[in-house]
Amino acid sequence: MSEQTLSRRELYREQTRAEIMMIGLRQIADGGAEALSLNAIAKEMAVSGAALYRYFASRDELLAALVVQSYEDLARTLEASAAKRHKLGPARVHAVAAAYRAWALAEPHRYRLVFSTRLDPGRLASDEIVLASQRSMNVFLQALGSLPPHSDATGRGVSPALAAQLEAWHQRSSEPALSPATLRLGVTCWTRLHGIMSLELDGHLHATNIDPALLYAAEVEDLIG
DSSP, X not given: OOGGGSOHHHXXXXXXXXXXXXXXXXXXXXXXXXGOOHHHHHHHHTOOHHHHTTTOXXXXXXXXXXXXHHHHHXXXXXXXXXXXXXXXXXXXXXXXXXXXXXXXXXXXXXXXXXXXXXXXXXXXXXXXXXXXXXXXXXXXXXXXXXXXXXXXXXXXXXXXXXXXXXXHHHTTSSSOOOOHHHHHHHHHHHHHHHHHHHHHHTTTTGGGTOOHHHHHHXXXXXXXX
């Protein structure tokens, strides 16, 4: 909704929600998701805790909104990378994977927020969060779907049961039909790159003296073919 179509009350509400989310995200950047506190936000804004609950009914609701906001920021980053120069094939996969790592390194608190946040299962599986997360996955799927067929090796031997589950997951996406092999490659790409990024961000690779950038690049090459 544009500002032109918002009433003064609606505009004030949107601005207040944005301020709450900005302060909440700063709390998370300073101390992780467990540092998020509605009472502390209310104190900083010089309002009562009860007033804050008019904008977010609970801490979990605010946390979920920040998860969605972070997923959308990640998706915009990946979409911009995919649209710049790389239209098809391995170069596009490399560009999207590089953008994913760059975002994680630049926004480690938001990366942990979207992938490590503890929310109740119902809220975590809400349409809003699922659709926001799927948007960034769609960029990977588009890139992987443009690979030559022989690069789809990760999908070989997909069982009928797994293929059905992959397709059911994919039905919530706005992407066109993709082969079970490409869908499996998408999930594999996500899990493997996320594994490396999590180890890097938490400092677990430091003691190995292995350059995380080289390891990450090698993993992308392996996924491509």
